[in-house]
Amino acid sequence: MNRFRYTVQGARNKVLSAVKRLSAETIEVSEACGRVCAENILVNENIPSREISLRDGYAVNSKDLASECALKSLEIAGAITAGDIPGAALEPGACVRITTGAPVPDGADSVIPYEDVSIRQNKIFVEKEIGKGQFVMKSGDIARSGDIVAKTGTMMTPMTISAIVDTGRAYVKVVRRPRVGILVTGNEVVEPDVKRKDQQVYCSNRYLLGALARNYGGEEIFLGICPDSEKETLSVLEAVHGCDCVVISGGTGKGEHDCVKGAWKKAGVDILFDGVSMHPGRSTACGIRGGVLYFSLPGNPLASGVAFVQFVSVALLNMAGRNVSSPPCTRAILAENLRLKGNGIERFFWGRTTCGKGELKVVPAGTEKKGFLQKIAGANCVIASSSKEGVLKKGETVTVQPVCLGLDLSYLTFFYS
Amino acid sequence: MNRFRYTVQGARNKVLSAVKRLSAETIEVSEACGRVCAENILVNENIPSREISLRDGYAVNSKDLASECALKSLEIAGAITAGDIPGAALEPGACVRITTGAPVPDGADSVIPYEDVSIRQNKIFVEKEIGKGQFVMKSGDIARSGDIVAKTGTMMTPMTISAIVDTGRAYVKVVRRPRVGILVTGNEVVEPDVKRKDQQVYCSNRYLLGALARNYGGEEIFLGICPDSEKETLSVLEAVHGCDCVVISGGTGKGEHDCVKGAWKKAGVDILFDGVSMHPGRSTACGIRGGVLYFSLPGNPLASGVAFVQFVSVALLNMAGRNVSSPPCTRAILAENLRLKGNGIERFFWGRTTCGKGELKVVPAGTEKKGFLQKIAGANCVIASSSKEGVLKKGETVTVQPVCLGLDLSYLTFFYS
Numbered sequence: 001m002n003r004f005r006y007t008v009q010g011a012r013n014k015v016l017s018a019v020k021r022l023s024a025e026t027i028e029v030s031e032a033c034g035r036v037c038a039e040n041i042l043v044n045e046n047i048p049s050r051e052i053s054l055r056d057g058y059a060v061n062s063k064d065l066a067s068e069c070a071l072k073s074l075e076i077a078g079a080i081t082a083g084d085i086p087g088a089a090l091e092p093g094a095c096v097r098i099t100t101g102a103p104v105p106d107g108a109d110s111v112i113p114y115e116d117v118s119i120r121q122n123k124i125f126v127e128k129e130i131g132k133g134q135f136v137m138k139s140g141d142i143a144r145s146g147d148i149v150a151k152t153g154t155m156m157t158p159m160t161i162s163a164i165v166d167t168g169r170a171y172v173k174v175v176r177r178p179r180v181g182i183l184v185t186g187n188e189v190v191e192p193d194v195k196r197k198d199q200q201v202y203c204s205n206r207y208l209l210g211a212l213a214r215n216y217g218g219e220e221i222f223l224g225i226c227p228d229s230e231k232e233t234l235s236v237l238e239a240v241h242g243c244d245c246v247v248i249s250g251g252t253g254k255g256e257h258d259c260v261k262g263a264w265k266k267a268g269v270d271i272l273f274d275g276v277s278m279h280p281g282r283s284t285a286c287g288i289r290g291g292v293l294y295f296s297l298p299g300n301p302l303a304s305g306v307a308f309v310q311f312v313s314v315a316l317l318n319m320a321g322r323n324v325s326s327p328p329c330t331r332a333i334l335a336e337n338l339r340l341k342g343n344g345i346e347r348f349f350w351g352r353t354t355c356g357k358g359e360l361k362v363v364p365a366g367t368e369k370k371g372f373l374q375k376i377a378g379a380n381c382v383i384a385s386s387s388k389e390g391v392l393k394k395g396e397t398v399t400v401q402p403v404c405l406g407l408d409l410s411y412l413t414f415f416y417s
Numbered sequence: 418m419n420r421f422r423y424t425v426q427g428a429r430n431k432v433l434s435a436v437k438r439l440s441a442e443t444i445e446v447s448e449a450c451g452r453v454c455a456e457n458i459l460v461n462e463n464i465p466s467r468e469i470s471l472r473d474g475y476a477v478n479s480k481d482l483a484s485e486c487a488l489k490s491l492e493i494a495g496a497i498t499a500g501d502i503p504g505a506a507l508e509p510g511a512c513v514r515i516t517t518g519a520p521v522p523d524g525a526d527s528v529i530p531y532e533d534v535s536i537r538q539n540k541i542f543v544e545k546e547i548g549k550g551q552f553v554m555k556s557g558d559i560a561r562s563g564d565i566v567a568k569t570g571t572m573m574t575p576m577t578i579s580a581i582v583d584t585g586r587a588y589v590k591v592v593r594r595p596r597v598g599i600l601v602t603g604n605e606v607v608e609p610d611v612k613r614k615d616q617q618v619y620c621s622n623r624y625l626l627g628a629l630a631r632n633y634g635g636e637e638i639f640l641g642i643c644p645d646s647e648k649e650t651l652s653v654l655e656a657v658h659g660c661d662c663v664v665i666s667g668g669t670g671k672g673e674h675d676c677v678k679g680a681w682k683k684a685g686v687d688i689l690f691d692g693v694s695m696h697p698g699r700s701t702a703c704g705i706r707g708g709v710l711y712f713s714l715p716g717n718p719l720a721s722g723v724a725f726v727q728f729v730s731v732a733l734l735n736m737a738g739r740n741v742s743s744p745p746c747t748r749a750i751l752a753e754n755l756r757l758k759g760n761g762i763e764r765f766f767w768g769r770t771t772c773g774k775g776e777l778k779v780v781p782a783g784t785e786k787k788g789f790l791q792k793i794a795g796a797n798c799v800i801a802s803s804s805k806e807g808v809l810k811k812g813e814t815v816t817v818q819p820v821c822l823g824l825d826l827s828y829l830t831f832f833y834s
Contacts, residue, residue: 084616158628192582369558
């Protein structure tokens with residue numbers, strides 16, 4: 001049996017075929033940055049709804065100042081400020097002081113900025129030719145009734161939020177965030193901030209996977225640390241956590257204490273894939289039960305993080321309403337040689353990108369034999385390669401998958417339309 | 418008097434000379450993604466603290482299997498699992514079953530994976546040569562006591578968090594987020610979700626500036642909508658809000674109703690710059706009082722957003738412990754011609770980037786004369802150019818400043834070291 005049935009993309013495709021967009025929730029528009037809109041936001045009246053001034057100055061009727069007309073001064077008949085109710089119509093030969101954003105009175109069609117007039121005896125004197133309609137914004141110039149400022153499926157940016165408020169909306173319907181259960185297995189694993197015993201390790205995996213879940217738009221629900229016992233793993237799976245997705249780290253090997261797959265079988269989790277042709281992370285598996293996706297990731301943090309970025313990311317992004325078939329990636333220039341097996345199997349390395357002179361460079365991290373924690377601690381991306389060369393050379397361009405997209409994910413708008 | 422004393426970078430430098438890194442706070446490490454570390458995180462004992470197995474298999478003494486030695490089978494003397502307290506030392510000619518992560522018993526130096534042995538009568542039979550020390554991780558191989566996994570000033574990624582937990586820490590000291598007061602001025606401005614009157618507009622600026630504040634790592638504190646009155650503006654400035662920075666939109670012109678600068682003078686705000694050689698946003702001003710930075714931005718949302726990205730961003734990023742002298746930017750290819758004045762004055766346009774075939778393209782948004790709200794609603798970046806050409810041509814590479822960095826900002830690690 002070929003244990004590694006699926007390529008990385010093949011395994012992702014299994015996830016994509018099973019994943020469903022989550023339901024919608026209504027949130028304050030101020031919270032909507034990076035969320036995916038679950039309704040069409042329509043403009044329901046012209047913006048602006050009437051003519052407004054674009055300058056501080058004087059509202060005039062351009063006919064009074066036409067070149068064939070001797071009249072180059074106008075009586076100041078009053079003043080109107082932004083927020084004022086429009087008053088009486090402008091009389092011929094008159095003007096009104098007006099501020100930016102104020103309604104242009106009937107009878108006026110243009111605004112002359114303060115700096116273009118002189119004032120004597122309650123009159124403005126205009127030297128300069130004026131253009132009819134100058135500095136007046138017409139009804140609907142910003143948006144017309146019926147325009148759509150955000151569609152279902154739009155990922156919202158600060159400007160989208162601003163435009164939604166322009167339509168008078170303070171709330172918006174968005175696809176809800178996926179709830180990601182995180183379960184860490186292993187008799188040796190303990191929480192930090194307790195003095196561990198010699199044979200114990202801290203559950204850094206929980207924190208890594210939690211941070212990655214947030215980075216791909218999910219909410220972390222910690223399901224605890226579970227000993228290496230099929231029975232105990234099963235009891236966690238059978239509890240109702242309200243998760244949309246459950247990520248389990250550890251227990252992926254073939255040893256007698258690796259019991260995740262056994263618990264899945266008993267719990268009725270249908271396997272979507274079990275084993276992927278990749279390194280690290282080849283033992284990664286995915287299943288589904290009652291619409292909830294289950295991921296079994298390796299126990300090694302470097303490997304579990306890589307597997308999360310390859311598969312869980314895609315599940316979370318699609319649940320939250322984004323149509324992506326692979327994790328967000330970009331290209332960077334290798335700053336050091338990077339050794340591969342060169343067997344064409346997809347390989348992943350942690351790395352740290354830095355930007356200088358408009359160029360994105362990436363330094364591999366965690367490839368050292370000893371003391372790699374210091375360097376891996378700075379990693380901000382995964383380097384992906386399926387090269388058949390034994391070495392990727394310094395200066396070559398490689399694919400990098402950033403793992404620091406930010407809680408609100410709107411940076412994704414940079415990558416996806 | 419040259420009203421536009423400062424270039425954009427000149428004005429930023431005034432901000433940089435005044436801005437101070439904020440104090441530290443202690444937070445849960447799970448919340449630390451994108452935050453800046455305010456302490457050195459030291460490894461205080463070797464990781465792992467003793468030899469552990471890297472495979473599920475059998476712990477052996479390689480001497481028992483040396484090629485000159487006839488003995489190719491070993492008695493299974495027991496089993497040890499990850500989390501177990503190491504038991505008695507291995508006797509010569511014996512082996513123990515061992516799981517990944519379990520402590521290697523004294524007397525053993527190597528681990529043979531399950532798949533490399535056969536078992537008969539409680540003995541393992543080894544055909545393959547083994548390498549001394551294989552699949553055993555030595556004390557300190559991951560990190561040595563005294564290693565530093567995060568330094569003061571490090572921006573934290575998911576991997577940094579994981580490494581901090583590996584040191585046994587559940588809490589971490591970080592630079593606190595800047596509190597950004599947002600004040601919107603204008604008699605005409607009202608909150609959304611009320612039926613506005615004809616002469617009123619919704620305060621989309623508040624939401625735009627709030628979203629931008631979050632995107633650059635700040636916390637928004639809304640100071641309300643203030644009428645165009647120097648007295649009322651002053652009363653807001655004199656209240657204590659606990660803000661590290663106050664951003665005021667509107668009231669930057671020279672009209673009689675523009676009273677921000679007047680209120681600043683009465684409140685004792687010292688001007689750092691007043692007017693910048695840029696378009697839009699040339700009326701932008703910045704002052705300081707009691708260590709709090711005050712920004713006066715234009716009332717027009719497109720202009721206020723541009724000014725925020727040029728100046729407030731840099732203040733917030735530095736307050737939060739990042740050493741940046743300009744907003745994060747990258748390069749993109751113009752997907753349409755873009756008209757400039759061509760006078761060398763720095764110009765800014767909103768745009769939307771999309772990524773295809775590894776190329777970042779940018780479409781200008783909001784340059785349309787009419788109905789621009791639909792298009793500007795999708796903007797995710799600001800395009801910056803000080804070209805002296807009248808037109809930037811389709812296909813040219815331009816600088817773009819993403820405005821969707823995400824709440825946790827760790828994407829910035831992509832740009833800054």
